[in-house]
Amino acid sequence: MASLQIKISELMAQKKINAVDIEKETGLNRNTVYSIIAGNSKNPSAHNLQLIAQALGVTLESILIDEEEIQISSLSDEQMKAFADATSSTINIIIARGLNFPLNKLISIIKEVYQYALKANPPSVDDRFVDWLLDKYKN
Known part of the structure; x- marks a missing residue:
């Protein structure tokens, strides 16, 4: 560790x-x-x-x-849904904006979106945060 x-x-x-x-x-x-x-x-x-x-x-x-x-089985249903939403939203925005990232960076971005989504109650993805994050990483 x-x-x-x-x-x-x-x-x-x-x-x-x-x-x-x-x-x-x-x-x-x-x-x-x-x-x-x-x-x-x-x-x-x-x-x-x-x-x-x-x-x-x-x-x-x-x-x-x-x-x-952290094992995937340790995630609650709510956390798994948030992860799926974070992945889907992030990928869709990347495609819509015509961006391209190496796999390790893409995974890192999705993890950040997921962690940010968990802060909401109930957990939800904020597309404005995704846009901001993608702008930060594309430079």
């Missing part, structure tokens, strides 16, 4: 977010974020990790667990 600090650092780089951005959004002390990504904080609180995950636009689970460890 990838270490917590590596996972958070990678997400920060992907999303072009730094510790100051997280501090402003969450109210956390910047040293808290730096301490976690430097590996100096051996037992960060669940609350702090949840705030960081929210600032990064991901679930706490995605920070704590490697994707390879």
Whole structure:
């Protein structure tokens, strides 16, 4: 399993977010974020990790667990529907816009759309988010 600090650092780089951005959004002390990504904080609180995950636009689970460890059978019917909707919507928008992505990038985009969809209650795909995300990745 990838270490917590590596996972958070990678997400920060992907999303072009730094510790100051997280501090402003969450109210956390910047040293808290730096301490976690430097590996100096051996037992960060669940609350702090949840705030960081929210600032990064991901679930706490995605920070704590490697994707390879998450089995499809562990998804609820609602989560599976959200994943199917995220996949369908993302592919349809890519085709409509005439975009083309390598498979690994496409999977990454679909995962982000899925994770964002899970934030809604009930989970649903926001096509505006998909458009924004595709604009971010096509550059």
